[in-house]
Amino acid sequence: MDFDVDSSATATTTTPSTTTTSSTVTSLSSPSPSPPPKNQSLPSDQPPQIPIQWPPDGTLTLDWVISLMTTFDWASRNLPPSEFSSVLPVPDFDRLILCGSKILHKEPNCVRIEDVGENSTVVVVGDVHGQLHDVLFLLKDAGYPSENRVFVFNGDYVDRGAWGLETFLLLLAWKILLPNRVFLLRGNHESKYCTSVYGFEKEVMTKYGDQGKHVYRKCLGCFEGLPLATVISGCVYTAHGGLFRSVHTGPSKRRKGKKRNRKIIVNSEENSDGKLSLGSFEELSKARRSVLDPPWEGLNLIPGDVLWSDPSTKPGLSPNKERGIGLLWGPDCTDKFLKKFNLKLIIRSHEGPDARDKRPGLGGMDQGYTIDHVVESGKLITLFSAPDYPQFQATEERYNNKGAYIVLKPPNFATPEFHSFEAVTPRPKANPYYDFEEVIDSDEELDLASMVSAS
Template structure:
């Protein structure tokens, strides 16, 4: 078994019930240096990548509607190849709108049927030979995602993936990134789990680049493609429970929405009693409340009765005890180590894995560790740990070179028997990135999502 002081085995050594992709598809990843789990180790020297094979394009939808490993790996190869050889406006020649429609519809149907919190357990095939890979924010950094999938080993019968959201915005390939992961979801719906991040929303995508990216790439069909993506985002589950011991979500924990019955008006027989939510008293929510929350909203509300989705997607941990409104973000909660302990006890868990904060956010947060290695252990309490994982290295993509954080990305490996002991895998960014213009004004946009214009967020 791997330990925290040992790097995980190479992807080729990980057990897999699904055969590897054809050899012709094996060289489509650019060179990258990978750091071990030790923060003191130096990254290896990048090795020049061999010439890429040409993908089969344009991509067509399978006649029987069933995706195969060859189809998914060709999609990955095509996106990688087109990002380096074609202008963004030529993406429809690689992925026609009709094929996009089939993929997004098929994926949306699967996602919308899943509960708010997906349980990854023995009923889904989680067992003694399984591994679960937990991935944080990737923000449209396609080439780093392709590397991560190869490094961790592709999804297979004994290799599960949980993605903690924020697939789009800031990076230049949000659409390709999300569709790559959606294709894996369609191909292996019980092995790949896509959770929602705060950037899978109408507000964030209109500010941080994804909307403009889609409109630029698909021109006259851009509004259609963007609208279909938003509809798919609404279906993304909010959280997961892995092996009965681990809770994962993009932002974190959530409040209880206390209700008190309204008084029946005098003289009005058979009048329905309406419950009034008490949103002033903050206490931790239950799994039952999480499962009942309404997630199908383009922008999770910051006020009213449906606050749990906003909490799950926007909340942040703090070193200060207690549960309080997240005033810096204007939505969600701040919670201290005591709340982590209470949440773990209440749900009988041992580990919380969340994402949501990159190096830009962490440098502004007093008492919280940075994100140089792609992960931090935020709280260690009697019942377990709270970990933040961030999977977008050298972030953000378009920041001036001298201002970029040069952080590593990371993912977490969970192993049997209990899947509650994290193994950390840090990695450097794939370089050089293809040259492309940003789709948002990165000099004016606040990188850590603070000071949101809440008035413009539709509920």
């Protein structure tokens, strides 16, 4: 199978005062190093070294990670998916996933990124959904992760796109190489239910055959370790979905012969005051993030909110009835959250062009980002990094949206610099791993009964 390997993409940089179309980064304050060349695939007659082998001493190098990128790119264009196990054999996959899982499981629910100095930048990335070639372009366009270039990924690495496995493993390798400079957060698609509906499970089974169940199970175990949020330089909160409710805990009555348990008191519509209230970072830190699927109850409500909630133009905090999970929050809640925790900016993801088509009053995702709330204390931004999404679509009409990433710079890291980019073209030919004509494109109207039975 021989695919056309030429590719192209352009990036648009937007700042409060500058808009340019180029492949370079425009600085708000001081010049940045020139980024590496754009995504250039290897010619089909020059295959990389296959199979990929885990380093004998277990230590990754920059050259190894870049070689992994190159190999995944080449294989996606020249080999059928069923031969992927010959590219990354199961023993080497096991070492990669185990090493990454150990790092992720040790991180707190909300990672505080404080060690960013005057020469550092922070790149924030939204949903990428298995669009490997666009991720490769993004990494080169923004500049690879380094001691002075921190990356925060807001989740949804898998599903819908044809290369979710390669995308997640590649970002996991960067995490292993630079654990304090690359941060991988969990998205709502890093779950058993979503991956069984939107293609990732079938993708893994196709690529690893008889060993697919083992590989899929290991991936789910790694997903459990993904943190839920970050706070960057004390002033920027990032999470996949967004804000979350307060869930109070209190001691229950001691039973004879039994240890004291904690009683969960959910601050929800069923409470006497009939109101929801915003949660705290202390509550977020205590949430049980290892639960991959519903039932979302008790302390599990907070991860459900962080992963599934959406902003609204209407004031207040209410259940997200459109999705059936999480919350809707208005500009007043954004302002209150920013003030309460002395923050300036919220960057969340979770909504692509398909979802925004169904959300009147909020901006579309044609440029890869929207500024949803502008309040006294700061801003709320939705960031989406998968251009020309979804890869497979149930209608002939495509969104042709751009993807985007955000660059945050010193001194306060609170002024977002938007970089929009088009999809790498042509994409390698691929077949979908889910029935996109039957499964709805957005995550709304989910079959919650199936979610519970699948968990």
